[in-house]
């Protein structure tokens with residue numbers, strides 16, 4: 065088999081976890097090959113979740129997950145603005161809906177303290193309604209979690225990935241790892257040989273960040289210890305017309321198995337309800353079901369009765385990489401130069417930067433020598449003023465800035481920013497072009513364009529813009 069690449073470190077998987085690891089390896093000057101089975105960065109579980117920026121207040125104390133969610137949260141405070149990732153800490157209200165749940169609130173507060181999160185505050189029922197006036201009747205009290213936030217699950221992996229690539233990491237798409245034997249390199253030292261559909265990649269060190277396939281890749285590397293049971297979470301999306309109905313993330317009292325279903329705003333100006341928690345055995349079962357949508361609709365109407373008057377515009381499902389263990393499956397086989405990052409189930413968006421830092425420590429313990437961290441080139445997105453972005457830079461996606469078509473300076477700089485293609489989300493031809501022409505991570509299909517621009521994600525769900533967007537894709541430029 066021909067050799068596709070040869071590197072010091074190979075990272076397997078280009079979800080948000082692999083992206084954060086690749087980015088940190090670039091920051092430390094490590095020669096890195098990054099392998100992804102699919103067509104794009106961030107197109108697996110990373111794109112289909114609840115998009116909450118967790119503080120880790122409710123994590124199981126003492127776990128690696130608790131530690132890395134808290135650290136990931138902290139690192140993202142600085143990195144989100146630097147990478148122009150829409151993220152904001154609007155806070156959460158955790159609501160007890162009966163007396164038994166109200167009894168659990170003191171334990172939740174104590175757990176937050178144990179986890180090192182000291183900002184939670186007990187709310188009585190009146191205070192719950194003062195924070196969330198549109199809540200359904202029957203709340204017994206709650207807990208305010210001021211730091212709990214929202215982030216953009218599309219921009220985060222792409223921005224981390226862009227920075228990794230700008231820092232010298234080599235990404236190989238459509239390069240799923242199929243076999244992973246060890247061999248002796250030309251210098252006489254042992255190394256990994258990763259066979260992919262596009263050729264072999266040799267590397268002294270391997271990091272397995274393959275998400276739902278992390279247990280399978282772990283076995284390819286000769287290790288056991290965990291299995292993945294995909295836990296499906298279905299979600300319902302309400303249009304921006306319903307956005308005003310809630311001010312915070314509205315959390316239920318969690319159970320040992322799941323964080324439960326929430327009602328939450330999104331950084332794109334919509335409202336989410338979900339996710340469900342269904343254990344399956346198919347790692348591709350991302351379809352929604354009639355039962356799931358019925359359960360979500362019931363929950364939406366119970367928590368915020370006014371949602372009965374609002375129309376959901378979309379439903380989707382993601383699969384958590386759940387295992388038989390209560391913690392992440394993150395371990396190193398030092399003598400083999402192998403780090404496994406498996407079972408990152410419900411918190412990987414929030415913890416990815418904590419995980420990346422931890423993995424770097426593990427690789428160093430395996431013998432990897434690396435430079436002190438350096439500043440990576442800023443990877444700017446197209447801001448509200450067209451001139452602030454680089455050529456071929458996709459737009460900022462948060463609802464806290466005007467879209468380029470609403471910005472006279474952007475339109476003056478390039479009239480294609482004034483030609484709106486997706487009217488629901490106000491996406492212009494100029495932005496679609498920028499996403500297609502991105503020199504680092506160009507969009508390759510309609511879903512890639514959606515995640516880079518929001519095109520097709522609005523109320524009409526591509527009814528009006530779908531044909532035009534597809535034509536632009538076929539042309540390669542608007």
Ligand SMILES: Cc1cc2nc3c(=O)[nH]c(=O)nc-3n(C[C@H](O)[C@H](O)[C@H](O)COP(=O)(O)OP(=O)(O)OC[C@H]3O[C@@H](n4cnc5c(N)ncnc54)[C@H](O)[C@@H]3O)c2cc1C
Pocket residue numbers: 076077078079080081082099100101102106107108109110111112113114115116117118239240241242273274275276277278281295296297298339381382383384385408409410411412413414415
């Ligand atoms: C319903 C739901 C709600 C969630 N809500 C939140 C939330 O609110 N906040 C939060 O922080 N987290 C949340 N999560 C968790 C979060 O989405 C995940 O932890 C995170 O996306 C996992 O990222 P990953 O990179 O490990 O996996 P993935 O995104 O799945 O990426 C793994 C990648 O590896 C690739 N791959 C697989 N096999 C191979 C191979 N052999 N060779 C090469 N590449 C391979 C895949 O193609 C994929 O692109 C939620 C998850 C779900 C499902």
